[in-house]
Amino acid sequence: MFNPDHDHAEIPFIDMQKLLSQESTDSESELAKLHFACKEWGFFQLVNHGVSSSLMDKVKTEIQDFFNLAMEDKKKLWQTPRDVEGFGQAFVVSEDQKLDWADIFFMTTLPVEMRRPHLFPNVPSPFRETLEVYSLEVKNLA
Incomplete structure (x- = not known):
């Protein structure tokens, strides 16, 4: 996502725990980030995925x-x-x-x-x- 405080774009981070969260606001927000990352970037970095x-x-x-x-x-x-x-x-x-x-x-x-x-x-x-x-x-x- 583009951060105006930086001169470069940052690879989107998607939080797996938020995607799977029972809190609808967390999961919906993260799902929107996932949609953006896929549509605009074509890739993302997955965090909190459970692989040690x-x-x-x-x-x-x-x-x-x-x-x-x-x-x-x-x-x-x-x-x-x-x-x-x-x-x-x-x-x-x-x-x-x-x-x-x-x-x-x-x-x-x-x-x-x-x-x-x-x-x-x-x-x-x-x-x-x-x-x-x-x-x-x-x-x-x-």
């Missing part, structure tokens, strides 16, 4: 640890041809743009039957277990 901050911190730390692994270790999870899942590099291929390089890791975690058999079992522990717990928490939130 310690789990989210653990996921962030283990993702950083994963990207800090030696390239040799990350290549064990390399993307296969015509598959976006796995570790790889993405960049824009255009003569009109500067080359924008990024290391990426994409993997389906749920539903379990959609996992790539060459990926999930090979994700280093404890990152694999943390992804398992986090995926289930986010699924329950959804």
